[in-house]
Amino acid sequence: MGTVMATVPPAVSGVAPASDPAPVARSATRAGPVFAPVAAEIAETDRIFDRTLAPHRGPFGPLIEHLRHYRGKRLRPALLLLTARAVGKVLPVHHTLAAAMEMIHTATLVHDDVLDEAELRRHAPTVNAGWGNKVSILLGDMLFTHAFHLTSTVDGRACQITGEVTNRVCAGELRQVTERGNLELTEADYFTIIDGKTAALTECCGRLGALYAGASEEVAAKLATYGRNLGLAFQIADDLLDLTGTEDAAGKTLGTDLEQQKLTLPVIHCLHRLAPAEAAKLRDLIRTGGDGLGLRVLAALEKTQSVAHAKRRADEFARAARQELECLPRSECRTILETVAEWSVRREK
Known part of the structure; x- marks a missing residue:
């Protein structure tokens, strides 16, 4: 594969904001690129994500609700869905896979905040700031296992690819x-x-x-x-x-790398x-x-x-x-994928 290569305050007990009637559009605006062609698909991915964690709302309601603060740009599900639309069409299997990728990403953020001793994520307290490191680690683990369960409902190849990526x-x-x-x-x-x-x-x-x-x-x-x-x-x-x-612009704790x-x-x-x-x-x-x-x-x-x-x-x-997108026919989704690449290096958060 050709590529350019180079020589973790007081406990949080509040409930997250009320249900957003248009979470996708607001996420797309924050990310820069307009994800309009797959907005409905991202919304379905969010529903799968929420439905998968719904059984845990009884015992862990505020904790599960707080995860909304970790789900901002939806870049990874949008990338998966835009890629699908650019080469063919989005199928129900893509919604499941996109939800699994977002769960893996969210799990890594929860664990990263523990490792970095971070207290702020997307302008809100981190899970570890509110519930402590033990809860954060177990929550991240639970998100990983749910992601694997989701891919198991697709097929063996999806499980294998997902296993390989989580290993990496x-x-x-x-x-x-x-x-x-x-x-x-x-x-x-x-x-x-x-x-x-x-x-x-x-x-x-x-x-x-x-x-x-x-x-x-x-x-x-x-x-x-x-x-x-x-x-x-x-x-x-x-x-x-x-x-x-x-930190005001980024919405998260900065300066942790040097510290x-x-x-x-x-x-x-x-x-x-x-x-x-x-x-x-x-x-x-x-x-x-x-x-x-x-x-x-x-x-x-x-x-x-x-x-x-x-x-x-x-x-x-x-x-x-x-340059890798030249294999695709010209389309709205290809243009958005090109824009995403440009935005990735121009963003402020």
Whole structure:
């Protein structure tokens, strides 16, 4: 498969906002691209998601309701559904698969907030901030198992593909955790991590959408590669936001990467561009932390033009994603998929 590659306050007891009569349209607006061609399909995916968790509302009502704050852009289900529409048509099986992908994504967010000790997600307290780490871990596990149960209602191939992608996601997350504190991390190491933790799931959405719409293996591979490159571009942009964004705009806790000595692309580039003595001082500063860390790092990033470097890499992946769409006939959905690639590197949250 051709692609561009590089050398976790007080307990929350309130109930989530009332049912949204048009959740898809609002999600699409937040994401930037207009997902109108698959709006009804995304709404059906949301219904499957909610119906699957409905049996748990009795004992865990506020907790299940709080998950609404974790479901914002609907990017992954939209990607799967747009891919299906671009090569054929959306079938009921796509609704089930899209709900499973959104459950996997939500599970990773719940677990990530525990790992990052985050307190804010989409302008609301995280699950771990309200219920603690133990509940968060078990909730994420439950979402994973429900996702696998959903794919088991499709067929064995869907289970196999989903199993492979969750293996890659978990391996990427594990690699990231074990590399925390490694201030000698390379760009190649970074791309290996994000290829698993982020790009694997968007790649899977492209593949499943195409395959279950009747696309050939060749076309499905190209749309999987589109999803992979999109995920890489998206994660680089996310890591830039953690350094240069604002919590008001992003709606989540920022600055956790540096605090936990988790190196991302701009910082890696910076450390390898500085003179050895300067790089050693910056590594010591990151290792010891303290007041002024963020400003000192930002000054170093500006000196080495490392933010610009990361933006260029994100643009490269977004461009590579768009190129994979040339296998598709011109259509409204293809145009939206192209727009999604562009939005992934221009967003503010």
